[in-house]
Amino acid sequence: MEGARVEKPQAGGRGKLALGIAAGVVGILAAGYLGLCAYVGTGSAVLPNVELGGISVGGMSQEQAQAAVEEQVGAHMNQTAVQLRCGDWSGEYTGGAVVDGAVSAEQAMAQGRESFPLQGFAYLRSLLGGANRLDLSLSLDEAGERQLDALLDEADRAVGGGVTLPTWKVEGEDLLVTRGVTGVAILRDRAKQQVLDALNDGFAAGEQTLVVDLTTDQTPAEEPDFEEIHREVYTEAKSAEMDPETLEVTDHVVGLDFDPAQAEQIFAGIGEGETLKIPLTVTQPEVTRLDLEASLFKDLLGEGTTRVRGSSNRKYNVKLSAEACNNIILLPGEVFSYNDTTGSRSVDKGYLNAPVYKAGESVDDIGGGICQTSSTIYYAVLHTNLEVVERHCHQFNTGYVDLGMDATVYYGSLDFRFKNSTKYPIKIVTESYDSNGARYLTVKIYGTNPEGIYAVPKSSVFDKVSPTTVYKPKDGVARGSLVLDKEQYAYTGWSAHTYRYIYDKDGNELEKQDMGGSKYKMRPNTYFYNPADGDPSTWVNGKPPAPEQPSTPEAPANPDTPEAPDPATPEPEEPDVTVPPPGVELDLNPI
Secondary structure, rough: OOOOOOOOOOOOOHHHHHHHHHHHHHHHHHHHHHHHHHHHHHOOOOOOEEEEEEEEEEOOHHHHHHHHHHHOOEEEEEEOOOEEEOOOOOOOOOOOEEEHHHHHHHHHHHHOOOOHHHHHHHHHHOOOOOOEEEEOOEEEEHHHHHHHHHHHHHHHHOOOOOOOOOOOEEEOOOOEOOOOOOOEOOOOOHHHHHHHHHHHHHHHHOOEEEEEOOOEEEEEEOOOOHHHHHHHHHHHOOOOOEEOOOEEEOOOOOEEEOOOOHHHHHHHOOOOEEEEEEEEEEEEEOOOHHHHHHHOOEEEEEEEEEEOOOHHHHHHHHHHHHHHHEEEEEOOOEEEEHHHHHOOOHOOOOOOOOEEOOOOEEEEOOOOHHHHHHHHHHHHHHHOOOOEEOOOOOOOOOOOOOOOOOOEEEEEOOOEEOOOOOOEEEEEEEEEEEOOEEEEEEEEEEOOOOOEHHHEEEEEEEEEOOOOOEEEEEEOOOOOEEOOOOOOOOOOEEEEEEHHHOOOOOOEEEEEEEEEEEEEEOOOOEEEEHHHOOOOHHHOOOOOOOOOOOOOOOOOOOOOOOOOOOOOOOOOOOOOOOOOOOOOOOOOOOO
């Protein structure tokens, strides 16, 4: 008998079905849980069973939770006293605390929502009765801070005192540094948090008195910061000075210094509470207050005198400009400027018309003569060791100082300046006076010269250029005569080079200083002639072609031998000279 074959069902078929069903269930549950997490995350209410300091705020909005806290607690919590203890010491804190309802409610709202994957679990836990007790957000007010700090200071002293910090002081020429001492001290931040925690617990439990055992710690003393000590101790030596406004002498400063790295190395070897004496490097100032007060302006550093010739207006201008420079005091390092000191020379300052130079000719204008004052000051400076900053020579030889020792000025461009290069203040003293019928200007420079140094200026003169002769036609000159122009008188041209020799008090030469060169132009003798006579340079045998000759000619007929001034008669006083810099057109503004 033939039979039919029957296939048996595979054993694994049922298992795969079960796994599929299980996976589907897990997926549904996971999706549901993630939906719950999303629901909790977007919720606007505090999770169930959340308490703030014992106040139930579960299910409330954040605003409702804040209102509940503020209604039941208020802005301050001060009905609970906290007993502080540390060993045998005790004290009571009654200052209370400030309650921040907004922050407390914000913390309640965030409870359980810290992590998206866990906030669904947190919600279910709260829903099933899991308690979430949170502390109120508390802080000590200003009065509470002061009270607690005072109690902790008292506790520190009772348990052996806090850390003794290192100290230092300067005593004489030594720096004394004392190592601190290790101490037992209350942990301040920990103590404040303990008090706040106790106030929270006491409010939640309704207790009126709580006990806090303070935590102590053995704290070693800090090491001194020698770099910081050096910054405070280091003092640069400074000489006494004269105050430019009050003219009073300020006190000097003694310099102090030490090596911080070396001091730190030595300090490492001493014990707690011991003192290290570190010798200071003491630098005395070059000029003490007593030195300066005793030596102020006691020495005449240099002086110069010139004779003032010319018109009364010119003499007045010299006197006026000299008065502007009188009693000027320069502190060490300061620079004297003649133009800054006198200012512009103008009518409103009292200056008068006197000879000045314009394009090489002598003309009258406001302020003529003031260059004699600047030159006399320069002449005095040449007899000192003071540093010359700026100086310019005149266009022509002045005649009132040696060649190479003058100083012309022109307001706005050319100045005479020198620097007080000494360690002491100096003073310029000027005097315009009459003696034996003549006017003089004397400039003296006073200062302090402890070394007795003095200076002698000397100039070498060379390249003499004698005045030539020029002729100019002029109506009104007698036929056959030559008339000398006595306003535009002649100058001899020269070159000069000036040196300043510096000597010690015993006359030994210390230095030869090159003060620079000077070049003075020649100005010719000018003779006027009658235009009808023709140019005298064309006269035959030195005689004009005109038939008549003057009976008493004002000048020799021979143009090659013009009438020379009487050597016994001094030359008329020369006006000041202005040599403007390149590109500057000289006008009639006096120098």
